[in-house]
Amino acid sequence: MKYTEEHEWLRPEDDLIVVGITEHAAEQLGDIVFVELPEVGTEVTKDEECVVIESVKAASDILAPLDGEIVEVNEMLVANPGKINDDPMGDAWFFKIKPSEPEQMDEYLDEAEYNRLIG
């Protein structure tokens, strides 16, 4: 498991990377009321906005952490955005990406480094 400084978590699953937001991020955003997911098959570039999240407070973007193709999105979140507050590290993943440059994972933080960041 890796973490970005933008408070995303990246979990390898076979040759895919599952992306979600951390507990810390979900807590900071507050009650999430709307999610717009990318379309399956979209080619994304690292740092490109690919998910919109709206909480009761404000809108925020999730950036693609890697270059690659979106191969699966968690449609359940569209009807149940509050799930992101309830289970951000588990069921409330956003999308799975097939990275075209898997070595981009190396620059991200491990859990200890991430915990220091939010410490």
Add this chain to the structure above:
Amino acid sequence: MSDLPDELRGLPLHDLHAELGGKMVPFAGYEMPVQYSPGVMKEHLHTRAAAGLFDVSHMGQVILRGADAETLALGLEGLIPAAVLGLAEGRQRYGLLTNDEGGILDDLMFANRGDHLFVVVNAACKAADIAHMRAALPGIDVVEVTDRCLLALQGPGAEAVLARLAPEVAAMRFMDVATVVLEGAECWISRSGYTGEDGYEISVPNDAAEALARRLLADEAVLPIGLGARDSLRLEAGLCLYGHDIDTTTTPVEAALHWSIQKARRTGGARAGGFPGAERVLAELEGGASRLRVGLRPGGRAPMREGVALFQGDEALGRITSGAFAPSLQIPISMGYVPRALATPGTVIEAELRGKRAPVTVDSLPFLPANFKR
């Protein structure tokens, strides 16, 4: 508090908010709690279900005194379109300070408290409002009350909670004001608020404010509520936020606040006009304004917030002035200005959100019926 950036001012209940877990943010020059640990959604729903305690001590509290009641009332009528003369002792009204173009300088509450008028104005406007009143009202004393906090207790449980401290508050009706002793302190209470719920606003001496707040919070019906939920509550109730839904570029009629101008101040009334911008405002009361503030319901689930542009085809209509997800309705809601011809509820227009057009339906205000004790 001198180490705070931009000389943010702390208010008397600052430490209590911190102790209660309030997340403090700068607001109108003060450090204010935007939310507590339950978060905006739960705080909002709790206020509608039971009772919420809001610290709104950043707002301006002002006392106006004149040679006699009539001089005082007519003086204030020179600055606002509402009728002040004729407001009974112990009653409060909503009013607007207007400029020479009929734009709105601020919105306020004013109460007839016998030998004086008690006025509550917005925090961000209070210095300008006081200067404006002093300059325009010679012979009237304009005194800012700086030794009192302002608390709002709002929600269907508010009456029972406050009546446990002072039974007489139960008999007050919406927009009544009274002096009531709470926890040994002389409080100036109005039965009003900014949530669409029944409730009270309580002006309490600074040195008694914390004890009163703690006593109210000790009631199991009451939770502390931050500015975040205050905003979503007032939006569901269709109430304007100054600097967003109304400002110097909007008139009372455009803002659909014509109800705050009583008959005596309108054309043909006993004291018609006589306030800044009266010519335009009275003309709009007669013939209608070219645009109106309306409720807007976005078609999808995405909230449309302040600044989102409104269209009909290629024609830019205006912008959304407030918008959020409505916790009690579980849908996004907004307010904004549209041309009068498109202001009828049910009219479908478009909004541009993140580069994409989406349908928005004009709706009547408030989104949620008020729950006042009439």
